[in-house]
Amino acid sequence: MSLLEVRDLNKRFGAIVVADHIDLDIDTGECIGVIGPNGAGKSTLFALIAGSVTPDSGRISLAGKDMTRLAPHVRVHLGIGRAFQIPQPFAGLTVFENVCAAAAFGGGLSARKAEGKARDVLERTGLIEMANRQAGGLTLLNRKRLEMAKAIAVNARLLMLDEIGAGLTEREVDRLVQTIADLKRDHAIIWIEHIAHALKSVADRIAVLHFGKKLLEGRPEEVMASAVVKEIYMGLAVDDAH
Numbered sequence: 001m002s003l004l005e006v007r008d009l010n011k012r013f014g015a016i017v018v019a020d021h022i023d024l025d026i027d028t029g030e031c032i033g034v035i036g037p038n039g040a041g042k043s044t045l046f047a048l049i050a051g052s053v054t055p056d057s058g059r060i061s062l063a064g065k066d067m068t069r070l071a072p073h074v075r076v077h078l079g080i081g082r083a084f085q086i087p088q089p090f091a092g093l094t095v096f097e098n099v100c101a102a103a104a105f106g107g108g109l110s111a112r113k114a115e116g117k118a119r120d121v122l123e124r125t126g127l128i129e130m131a132n133r134q135a136g137g138l139t140l141l142n143r144k145r146l147e148m149a150k151a152i153a154v155n156a157r158l159l160m161l162d163e164i165g166a167g168l169t170e171r172e173v174d175r176l177v178q179t180i181a182d183l184k185r186d187h188a189i190i191w192i193e194h195i196a197h198a199l200k201s202v203a204d205r206i207a208v209l210h211f212g213k214k215l216l217e218g219r220p221e222e223v224m225a226s227a228v229v230k231e232i233y234m235g236l237a238v239d240d241a242h
């Protein structure tokens with residue numbers, strides 16, 4: 001049994017099929033990259049896993065528990081954490097306070113336990129030295145790390161990263177990849193990303209979506225070199241395709 005199991009997931013919006021018989025397995029210690037052109041259904045897949053969109057049919061389970069019909073906040077408590085493309089911390093609070101708030105209000109911890117959790121999470125996300133800075137003054141890279149730290153502070157076992165590399169310089173992307181590689185040791189990670197070299201360096205597998213269907217899943221170098229990927233991106237490198 002994998003930590004996350006998606007089985008025969010289907011969803012359509014009117015005539016548009018956004019999830020077409022999707023199966024997916026992710027275990028702790030694994031990072032799965034998700035790629036596909038605009039409108040392929042990547043964000044919808046995240047919404048289905050997080051619970052903001054309900055599937056027409058199929059099953060989603062976490063650690064064997066069926067979550068298919070559970071509300072998003074219940075899934076958060078079960079261990080689904082999501083980091084968004086545009087981080088939105090409480091700008092006037094410190095980094096430490098932001099993570100404490102996530103641990104206390106999202107994770108249901110007492111104030112004392114939330115503080116301990118926050119310190120641990122800040123160490124693991126490379127933010128400990130910035131603990132007392134105001135979140136609003138962080139660089140984009142550190143705001144993205146804070147976004148991940150908040151998700152983990154809520155006890156995420158599955159971390160969903162939505163284009164978290166967007167807007168970063170190449171050097172910052174490399175540092176972000178290092179943080180994600182560290183987090184992979186004790187989380188399962190699913191990462192929608194258009195920066196191919198970032199995915200290649202940390203993902204164990206890449207899944208390719210197109211018109212809601214998973215066309216291919218395999219090792220990054222195999223997937224990136226595949227005829228399927230070349231065809232759907234019309235000869236462009238994935239890095240340039242967005």
Ligand SMILES: Nc1ncnc2c1ncn2[C@@H]1O[C@H](COP(=O)(O)OP(=O)(O)OP(=O)(O)O)[C@@H](O)[C@H]1O
Nearest residue numbers: 013014016018036037038039040041042043044045
């Ligand atoms: N709530 C909705 N109602 C109707 N159609 C929707 C809804 N959400 C998404 N869609 C449509 O579903 C399709 C898949 O969208 P989705 O955002 O999942 O794709 P994506 O792969 O994440 O694309 P992008 O890379 O542009 O973010 C698109 O055609 C989109 O317009």
